[in-house]
Amino acid sequence: MWLKRLATDRLARCLGAPRDAPLAVIAPVKSALRLTAVNGEAARLGLNPGMALADARAMYPHLACADADPDADQHMLAAVADWCDRYTPLVGIDPPDGLILDVAGCAHLFDGEAALCRDLVRRLHAQGCEVQVAIADTVGCAWGVAHYSGSALVPAGAARDWLAPLPLAALRLAPGIVEALAHVGLKRIADVLDRPRAPLAARFGQDLVRRIDQALGREDEPITPRLPVPPYVVERRFAEPIALERDVLGSIAHLACELHRLLERRGEGARLLQAALFRTDGKVYRIEVGTSAPVRDVDRLRRLFAEKLATVGDACDPGFGFDVVRLSALVAERCDPQQTGLAVPDHDVEFAHLIDRLGARFGLRRVVRLMAQDIHIPEFAIAAVPAHAVKTSAATVQVMEQDSLGSVRPIRLFARPEPIEAIAEVPDGPPVRFKWRRMMHDVAHAEGPERIAMDWWRDEDGRTLTRDYFRIESKAGVRVWVYREGLYGRETTEPRWFLHGLFA
Amino acid sequence: MAEPLPTLLDLRRLLTPGPPQAAHRLALGVPGIDAVLAGGLALGAVHELQPARPLDQGAVTGFAAAIATHLTRDGRKILWIQHDYAALEAGTLYAIESFGLPLALVVQVPRVIDVLWALEEALKCRAVAAVVAEIADDDAVDLTATRRLALAARDGGGLGLLLRHRPCATASASATRWEVASAAGVRDGFGGLGRTTFALSLIKNRCGPCGCWTLSWDHHERAFLAPALSLGVAQAARDRSARALPGRAA
Numbered sequence: 001m002w003l004k005r006l007a008t009d010r011l012a013r014c015l016g017a018p019r020d021a022p023l024a025v026i027a028p029v030k031s032a033l034r035l036t037a038v039n040g041e042a043a044r045l046g047l048n049p050g051m052a053l054a055d056a057r058a059m060y061p062h063l064a065c066a067d068a069d070p071d072a073d074q075h076m077l078a079a080v081a082d083w084c085d086r087y088t089p090l091v092g093i094d095p096p097d098g099l100i101l102d103v104a105g106c107a108h109l110f111d112g113e114a115a116l117c118r119d120l121v122r123r124l125h126a127q128g129c130e131v132q133v134a135i136a137d138t139v140g141c142a143w144g145v146a147h148y149s150g151s152a153l154v155p156a157g158a159a160r161d162w163l164a165p166l167p168l169a170a171l172r173l174a175p176g177i178v179e180a181l182a183h184v185g186l187k188r189i190a191d192v193l194d195r196p197r198a199p200l201a202a203r204f205g206q207d208l209v210r211r212i213d214q215a216l217g218r219e220d221e222p223i224t225p226r227l228p229v230p231p232y233v234v235e236r237r238f239a240e241p242i243a244l245e246r247d248v249l250g251s252i253a254h255l256a257c258e259l260h261r262l263l264e265r266r267g268e269g270a271r272l273l274q275a276a277l278f279r280t281d282g283k284v285y286r287i288e289v290g291t292s293a294p295v296r297d298v299d300r301l302r303r304l305f306a307e308k309l310a311t312v313g314d315a316c317d318p319g320f321g322f323d324v325v326r327l328s329a330l331v332a333e334r335c336d337p338q339q340t341g342l343a344v345p346d347h348d349v350e351f352a353h354l355i356d357r358l359g360a361r362f363g364l365r366r367v368v369r370l371m372a373q374d375i376h377i378p379e380f381a382i383a384a385v386p387a388h389a390v391k392t393s394a395a396t397v398q399v400m401e402q403d404s405l406g407s408v409r410p411i412r413l414f415a416r417p418e419p420i421e422a423i424a425e426v427p428d429g430p431p432v433r434f435k436w437r438r439m440m441h442d443v444a445h446a447e448g449p450e451r452i453a454m455d456w457w458r459d460e461d462g463r464t465l466t467r468d469y470f471r472i473e474s475k476a477g478v479r480v481w482v483y484r485e486g487l488y489g490r491e492t493t494e495p496r497w498f499l500h501g502l503f504a
Numbered sequence: 505m506a507e508p509l510p511t512l513l514d515l516r517r518l519l520t521p522g523p524p525q526a527a528h529r530l531a532l533g534v535p536g537i538d539a540v541l542a543g544g545l546a547l548g549a550v551h552e553l554q555p556a557r558p559l560d561q562g563a564v565t566g567f568a569a570a571i572a573t574h575l576t577r578d579g580r581k582i583l584w585i586q587h588d589y590a591a592l593e594a595g596t597l598y599a600i601e602s603f604g605l606p607l608a609l610v611v612q613v614p615r616v617i618d619v620l621w622a623l624e625e626a627l628k629c630r631a632v633a634a635v636v637a638e639i640a641d642d643d644a645v646d647l648t649a650t651r652r653l654a655l656a657a658r659d660g661g662g663l664g665l666l667l668r669h670r671p672c673a674t675a676s677a678s679a680t681r682w683e684v685a686s687a688a689g690v691r692d693g694f695g696g697l698g699r700t701t702f703a704l705s706l707i708k709n710r711c712g713p714c715g716c717w718t719l720s721w722d723h724h725e726r727a728f729l730a731p732a733l734s735l736g737v738a739q740a741a742r743d744r745s746a747r748a749l750p751g752r753a754a
Contacts, residue, residue, distance in 0.1 A: 347631035351581050354629045358611050358622055366612045370597060382598055387609055404696040406689065407602040407723060411565050412595030439559075444688065447697050473697055477686040478559045502595060504566020504603070504686070504700045504721070 001120070002132045002146040003080065006097040008039035010076045011066055013128045022060065026053050027068035036068050040130065070096070080129065081226050082284040085276070086324050087116060089233065092223040098146075100139055100223050114153055121151060127282045136162070139223065140215030144170030144189075159216055164190035171211040177204050230274070230328035234258040241280050241321025245313055248277065248325065249306055255327035256301040269294025269335030275305060277316060278324035285316045290364045292355045292388035294335035300353055307360040355387055364388050377454060378413065378469075378500065404447065406471070410481045410501025417498035420482065427488040427495075430470045434482065436499050441478070447471040452483075465491050471503065479503035530574055530663065534719060534728050537704075540712050541680070545571065549679035550627075550653045550664035554671050556685035556703070561594040561669060563686040565638075567702050568665045569603035570721050570728065572634040575663060576604065580633035583626045584610045587619050590640040590669060604726045616644040620653070627656040627664050634663040642672045650676040681708035687718050699729070 003009070007025045012018075022042035024035045033053040042063070047056050056063055073096065081099050084091045087110070090102035103116060110116035113135050124131050134145035136154035145152050145162055148170040154162045163170065166189050168178050181204060186192055192200060192212065201209045213219035234255045242248060252275055263269060271294055277285040289304045309316075338346075359367045368384035375381055422431035430446035448470035456464060465486035473479050481501040486492035531544035538544050545551060555564045572582045582605055584597060591597075591612065600608050613619050619637050626635040639645055645666065654677045657664045666678065687703035699720040706714045720729040 347580060350629055351631040354583075354626060354631065355609070357625060361621070362611065362613055362618065368610050368612065370600065370608050370610060372601065382601075384596075384610065384612075405692045405699045405723070406697045407599060407700060409599035409602060410562065410595075411569065411597070411599055411603070412562055413598035414595045415591075445691065445697060447695075471697055473688065475688075476557070476559070477688040477701070477703070478557075479562065479686060479697065479700075501598060502562030502565075504562050504569070504702075 001084075001099045001101060001134075002143075003077065003097045003099070003129055004132055005037065005039055005130045006077060007037035007068065007073050008042075009129045010073060012039070013076075014072075015066075021064060022047065023064045023066070024053075024056060025068045026065050073097070078226070079282065079284075080124070083278065083282045084120075085227065085284065086278050086326075087120065089227070089229045090223055090225045091227070093226055094143070098143065100142075102223050103135065117151065117153060124282075138215055138217045139221045140172065140211060141217075143172060144215060160193070163215055164188070164193060168192065171208075171215055173208060173211055177208055180204060181208075228330070230330045231332050232259060232262050232270070232329040233326060234262065234328070235324060235326035237324050238322070241323045242325075243318040243321040245309060248318075248322065249302070249309060251325045252305050252327060253298065253302040255325065256298045259301070259327055259329060260296050260298050263296040263329065263332065263335075266332075267334060267336060268329075268332040269296045270301075270329035270331070271295075271333050272329070272331035273301065273304070274328050274330050276324075276326040276328070277322045278326070279318065280320045280323050283319070287312060287316070288330070289360050290388060292359065292364070292367075293352045294333045295356065296335060300356070303353075304356055304360045307357050311361050359388065376452065378409075378452065379415075381409075382413075406479070407503060408471075411504045413481075413501040414499070417483070417500045420497045420499045422482065422484075422497035424484075428468065428484070430472065431482065431497065434472075434497065434499075436480075441474040441476070443472050444475045445473045449484075465495075469500070528661070530571070532571070532574070532728055534717070534730050536715070536730070537706075537717055537719075540706065540709065540715050542711050545663065546679045546711070547663050548658045548661045550650060550657050550666055550677070552650075552666045552668060552676060552678045552681040552708075553684055554668040554681065556671065556683045556705070558670065560685045563702055564667055564684045565594075565597070565600075566603060566700060566721065567682070567684045567704070568636045568667055569600050569605055571663070571665065572636060573604035573726055575633035578633070581631060582608060583632050583635045584608055585619055585622045585626070585635065585637040586610055586612050587616060587638055587640055588612060588614050590638040590667075593640050594669060602723055603721075616641045620644070620649055623664065623666075624653055624656045627653060627662055628660045629662075630660055632660070632662045634665065636665045636667060638667040638669070640669045642668055642670055642674065645674075645676070647675045647677060650678055654678065678708070679710050680706060683707050689720065699723070 008023050011023065020041060022045055023039045024042050024047060025037040026033050027036045035047060035049050035051045035053060035056055037049055038047045045060060053065065077093060077097065081091050081093055084099060084101055088101050088103050088106040092100040094100050103113065107113040107116050110119055117133050117135060121131055121133055132146045133151045134142045134154060136142040136145060137156055137159050141154060141159040141163055144166050145154055148166045167187060168181055168189055171189060197209050210219060214221045236251050236255060242251065271291055273289045275287045287308055289308050291304070295301060355367055365386050367387045369387050369390050370382050371385045371390065373381055373383050418436065420434045420436045422434035424431045430448060431443055433440060433442045449468035451466060451468050453466045454464035467483040467485055469481060469483045471479065472482055480499055481503065482497060482499050484495045484497055486495040488495055528547045529544035530547055531538050553564050553568055555561050576582060586597065597610060611622055613622055616639060619639055623635055623637040626632050653664055671683065683705045685703040687701040689698040689701040692698045699722060701718060701720045703718050705716040708714065722729050
């Protein structure tokens with residue numbers, strides 16, 4: 001599939017450039033401004049990509065021009081590729097302006113290849129994209145036909161006959177090879193098809209032979225799909241687009257029923273789900289929901305998406321409505337049916353559901369467990385690990401050794417230790433008073449120091465300083481965790497003080 | 505085979521106990537407090553904790569964790585909801601495992617309105633024994649909001665603890681409101697800081713009088729200790745007769 005006028009179509013779509021006026025896209029090529037793309041109207045006037053802007057302007061002084069923006073073009077191509085997902089999950093991008101769709105096994109869903117082709121062209125045309133589509137046995141053949149003879153349906157086994165009259169460039173050869181072949185009088189594909197392979201390969205490189213093989217199906221050419229192919233997909237198409245959130249949610253619930261049946265048959269549950277909403281004008285919204293445990297219960301799936309839509313719903317502008325809603329399980333895991341209690345509801349299941357709902361609304365990364373780590377540096381000793389990544393049964397509970405009647409570590413820790421002004425009686429002793437957040441505190445009692453060295457073995461410049469931690473109780477009874485940064489005399493002469501945490 | 509689903513649902517409905525009784529209470533293990541609260545903190549209700557001084561945020565957190573620990577014994581879960589701004593202002597949760605809450609589940613939410621939503625959802629869930637929610641902005645939590653939370657807690661039967669970051673006097677539908685401060689602890693015999701000590705004052709109680717207490721927390725037994733009576737009492741002289749001991753004189 002070739003988006004013939006991608007650059008000018010993008011301008012017409014996004015910037016509202018008129019379609020019936022000649023328009024050219026220009027870029028500096030070899031120190032001259034040249035046309036890189038023209039729209040249909042400009043092509044009719046005889047302008048071609050590659051022409052110098054000065055020549056074009058000499059012919060048509062009123063020619064409208066815009067600067068080329070290859071990134072935006074690629075963005076648009078990716079958006080079209082997303083949209084093409086409705087025909088087949090295997091969509092590959094063929095830069096700079098082509099898409100490769102593997103429709104094997106999908107065409108019957110659209111009443112055959114011809115109908116699929118018509119539907120694709122009609123819909124893309126309605127969206128303002130001019131395309132040439134060819135369906136053939138091989139990627140190479142489809143590419144050549146789409147680029148050099150227009151939209152066509154190449155019957156199975158007829159690749160050779162279709163390719164023969166096309167110019168050699170239709171084989172996706174580098175311009176240098178095409179030029180070299182032209183020098184010796186080989187211009188059409190038919191000219192090289194029947195020639196002995198060895199001399200061709202020796203003179204023009206292995207690439208030529210490989211491309212011929214690919215086009216004729218003698219060598220396999222895999223498509224690299226843009227998106228991973230999900231293991232479970234269910235979808236629903238609407239003759240009349242739907243726009244209300246209620247309807248979208250309703251159709252997701254219906255799809256969840258079908259997904260449930262599929263998952264149940266294979267004894268699996270979904271860990272990552274995606275709802276794709278295809279808007280009529282080509283925009284595709286993808287809403288992903290993760291779960292903490294494999295899920296296939298219809299009601300739970302529906303409520304997860306209800307939460308997610310409540311938060312991201314505003315970002316999904318329905319416009320003129322969605323005509324395809326697709327639900328896919330991107331990641332599935334084994335999920336065996338469990339015996340549930342008759343009288344007492346299962347707390348674990350209910351709690352997992354609560355985590356999923358909180359995760360759907362705030363993001364699963366924000367639902368965390370505090371876990372002790374095997375690191376001695378206070379900032380990292382207890383880490384917030386996303387709850388869905390933790391297997392509760394496998395997690396070992398490490399309780400820090402208690403060497404006093406009180407708690408050894410503070411109950412709240414500042415992510416960034418707060419600088420304090422402290423006065424100590426002796427340089428490496430505990431402070432007698434300190435000022436934190438503009439308030440003066442007198443120290444009634446101090447425990448320490450607890451010396452914690454940073455990981456000096458990683459630090460080659462010797463910039464990290466050793467910390468001496470003190471547990472301090474102020475005269476008002478408040479307990480805090482402060483430290484002095486740097487060993488006095490050895491590492492620094494003016495150690496700074498920080499408050500790192502609050503004790504209960 | 506007949507349809508199994510309705511039958512199972514009917515049976516469940518027959519067997520499921522109704523909403524938890526109002527008499528269901530959590531005893532804190534301190535006779536004075538439990539008497540005032542008519543048996544303990546009411547479950548299926550929301551309680552508010554606030555610091556006496558802005559510095560006492562650590563004490564409020566510790567007291568909430570200590571209460572929640574009492575509820576983990578039957579295997580039900582504790583959920584902690586932390587507002588991002590609260591974490592920035594008073595630090596993130598750190599060693600709550602020393603209060604007996606290992607592997608605590610924490611939800612970090614970006615807005616105050618999200619704290620209320622998450623708190624309500626969690627209170628409705630019967631699998632959750634206690635939900636602790638921290639709020640740095642007091643204005644959003646008004647009478648209407650707390651009334652909603654109280655109703656959710658009544659349905660779910662869990663304990664809701666609302667942690668404020670400032671002393672606040674707005675009306676609310678909570679069952680009790682506590683003002684928590686750190687108190688100077690009794691030194692242990694070796695010059696250490698000794699047990700965590702809370703100076704509590706119950707400033708609102710829907711079902712009884714208010715009061716003030718000083719409580720210590722025993723990290724090993726995971727229990728509150730009644731006010732330390734020996735506090736501030738001079739040591740008895742060894743060479744006096746028993747009649748002159750200070751305990752007898754009173």
